[in-house]
Amino acid sequence: xxxxxxxxxxxLDLVSRGIATLDALAEEVGVHKTTVLRLLQTLxxxxxxxxxxxxxxxxxxxxxxLAESALDARDVRTAAGPALRELAAETGQTVHLATYQDGVVxxxxxxxxxQPLRMxxxxxxxxxxxxxxxxxxxxxxxxxxxxxxxxxxxxxERYTERTIGSAxxxxxxxxxxxxxxxxxxxxxxxxxxxxxxxxxxxADGRIAAAVSVSVPxxxxxxxxxxxxxxxxxxxxxRISAELGAPASSIPTATLPGASAPAAPxxxx
Numbered sequence: 001x002x003x004x005x006x007x008x009x010x011x012l013d014l015v016s017r018g019i020a021t022l023d024a025l026a027e028e029v030g031v032h033k034t035t036v037l038r039l040l041q042t043l044x045x046x047x048x049x050x051x052x053x054x055x056x057x058x059x060x061x062x063x064x065x066l067a068e069s070a071l072d073a074r075d076v077r078t079a080a081g082p083a084l085r086e087l088a089a090e091t092g093q094t095v096h097l098a099t100y101q102d103g104v105v106x107x108x109x110x111x112x113x114x115q116p117l118r119m120x121x122x123x124x125x126x127x128x129x130x131x132x133x134x135x136x137x138x139x140x141x142x143x144x145x146x147x148x149x150x151x152x153x154x155x156x157e158r159y160t161e162r163t164i165g166s167a168x169x170x171x172x173x174x175x176x177x178x179x180x181x182x183x184x185x186x187x188x189x190x191x192x193x194x195x196x197x198x199x200x201x202x203a204d205g206r207i208a209a210a211v212s213v214s215v216p217x218x219x220x221x222x223x224x225x226x227x228x229x230x231x232x233x234x235x236x237x238r239i240s241a242e243l244g245a246p247a248s249s250i251p252t253a254t255l256p257g258a259s260a261p262a263a264p265x266x267x268x
Contacts, residue, residue: 133197140178181253205249
């Protein structure tokens with residue numbers, strides 16, 4: 001990779017993280033301001049960055065267009081779209097689709113709820129591994145050694161009193177979630193929000209993504225959110241089928257209070 005290209009990518013990454021002034025960018029990149037200014041001017045001409053009246057830089061429309069194209073190119077997002085919209089319409093709540101890569105869980109699609117109070121999230125941003133239902137679901141796809149490696153790097157930021165605070169706790173919760181076929185975020189990321197999540201399986205029989213439903217506790221109590229699991233599991237079963245997952249690779253889930261595993265509604 002050429003030095004100029006590497007520096008331009010470094011500048012773009014820094015701008016995406018909120019480092020917005022020429023002085024700060026030059027300091028972070030470690031080069032003279034004139035060099036960074038030339039890079040910024042090129043990026044601005046191509047629409048990758050913009051500049052406000054106070055000369056602070058921000059991401060430009062070209063970045064978002066590329067991100068949208070990249071997300072659309074992912075088969076799982078295309079396959080999941082109809083089921084996500086139907087799940088959101090059926091429950092009236094916010095629905096997320098997330099994937100895992102290299103220790104990071106990222107929201108790749110979202111259908112907003114009709115409620116005025118909603119979970120804050122954005123497509124393209126990472127989800128907290130230890131404090132979200134999708135994070136726990138996707139960690140459940142890792143083998144023991146990889147799970148330990150990834151969990152050891154989690155900073156365990158304390159969002160609420162219920163947030164998991166250590167690696168052993170998280171590993172135990174991930175395994176419990178995998179065993180029953182779904183995960184929860186019981187006021188662990190936001191005190192007013194509960195979520196349930198379930199895995200989506202790909203054609204290779206492995207977990208390819210996770211879907212979650214997020215509900216403010218003023219709309220439904222925790223027990224009511226658990227009552228949405230059959231609808232969630234039906235949606236993930238449908239998406240898995242769209243991706244070509246073998247029926248034999250999709251385990252049945254154990255619902256709260258059930259004495260035996262229950263197949264997702266609408267699954268074969």
